[in-house]
Amino acid sequence: MSQPFLSIQNISKNFGHFNALNQINFDINKNEFVCLLGPSGCGKTTLLRIIAGLEEPNNGSILLEGKDLTSLPPSQRDFGIVFQSYALFPNLTAYQNIEYGLKNRKVRSKERNERVLEALKLVDLVEIKNKYPGQLSGGQQQRVALARAVALSPKFLLLDEPLSALDAKVREKLRYEIRSIQETLGITTIMVTHDQEEALTMADKIIVMNNAEVIQVGTPEEIYDQPKSPFVADFIGSINMWNTERGKSQTFAIRPEHIEISKEGGLLSEVEHIEFRGAFYRLKLMVREADSPLKDEIVKVDLSAQMIDNHQLKKGDLININLPENQVLTYKEQVVV
Known part of the structure; x- marks a missing residue:
């Protein structure tokens, strides 16, 4: 049996006396779109930050294609990340925001330009490349943030509640666009959300979390039709x-x-x-x-x-x-x- 692309093994995290994560275990296959789903405070964002190297676990390991990432800094983990707040530089144009990471990696000018334009095409924003974040709608800003993340050609993509700041219509449109881009690139993606509809419509696999623990892992159909606990049954859909x-x-x-x-x-x-x-x-x-x-x-x-x-x-x-x-x-x- 082939090894999983990303393996989360016995991850625990405490903040003082507060237990944020308790013995978290699951595997993610290459090219999968996985949603970490649960109520606020259940530990899903902390887990995403540990995968990114922005937090250190107290125990456990993170393996990427068999390689232990646990002690590596974020810069050596080869991921792209999109935050809820977009985190765009306000003084840089859309083009320059996407180019920024490529410049840091010393990518040559010609290749930089090609990759930025390719990323802008992917999110259908070529026409606004010279506009600043303040001139863009929330949905456009989030697409620029997504383009910036994928322009680096990372091995995997982390999305931290990327749609929660947007209104319902834009959210629904971007759900489809993000999933379409993920499938086009074939990039393994982990998305944190507390929105059950987002998880059901976007994910190949849902990891339901509550009180610092994984409660159930399964396809959207399995989670909805065969919830293993009253919590999952009540949290996903109406019952x-x-x-x-x-x-x-x-x-x-x-x-x-x-x-x-x-x-x-x-x-x-x-x-x-x-x-x-x-x-x-x-x-x-x-x-x-x-x-x-x-x-x-x-x-x-x-x-x-x-x-x-x-x-x-x-x-x-x-x-x-x-x-x-x-x-x-x-x-x-x-x-x-």
Whole structure:
């Protein structure tokens, strides 16, 4: 079996008495787009900084193609990095910002020019090459930062919440562009995000983190459809979650889109609220079935506009719902819901 491109082995980091990372282990394959996903404070940015050499771990190793990087300075790790804040030089044009790293590496003038123009073409910004950061939109600034990172032809790319400062429309457009550029270059990429939609739409592999630990590693489909813990189930997408007593305490969950409605059979429920979500409607139902363990529980159900129309649903209506067994997730631990 071939060795992984990048291997994170038993990485731990403490800041005084605060445990920022606890025994982090995972492997990344060449050309993979990997998202470190988790809530604020879970340790994902600290981990990215350790991979970059901007922080030192207390324990553990980072291997790149079998070579130990752990004690090397950032300049010897051969990566490009894009920060949330862009970190562009305000007194340099877009062209000069991209050229800066190449000058530092003593790349000759002719090759420098070729590589800068190539990077500008890649992010579709050739026409603004002579503009300063202050004359560019947030999205354009972030693309210049990305061009600057890839112009160095690094072995891997690190992205620290690169889209979080942008508005929703620009963010969605840049999601597609960044993934397209990554695929074109075939560059191994690690992106930190707390945005589940970003991770689901961009990543080949998602590493879900919480409380300084890796909770689950998998493809977007695996993370969404087979979450291994209530935390992952609740953090990725929307989900219904209940505690029950079946011999022992346990939690079971089901996604709103997996619940079926029918005219008869199933759990009698009352429509408490109907919310328009654009592509679908989200209903909040109160279970009225007298002998159900879910009696008086709220259930979220996602339905298409056509389903709403077909059933002529409105607030106060009574309908029946079914929870398909093959879509119900069960967890042994009981959680606060």
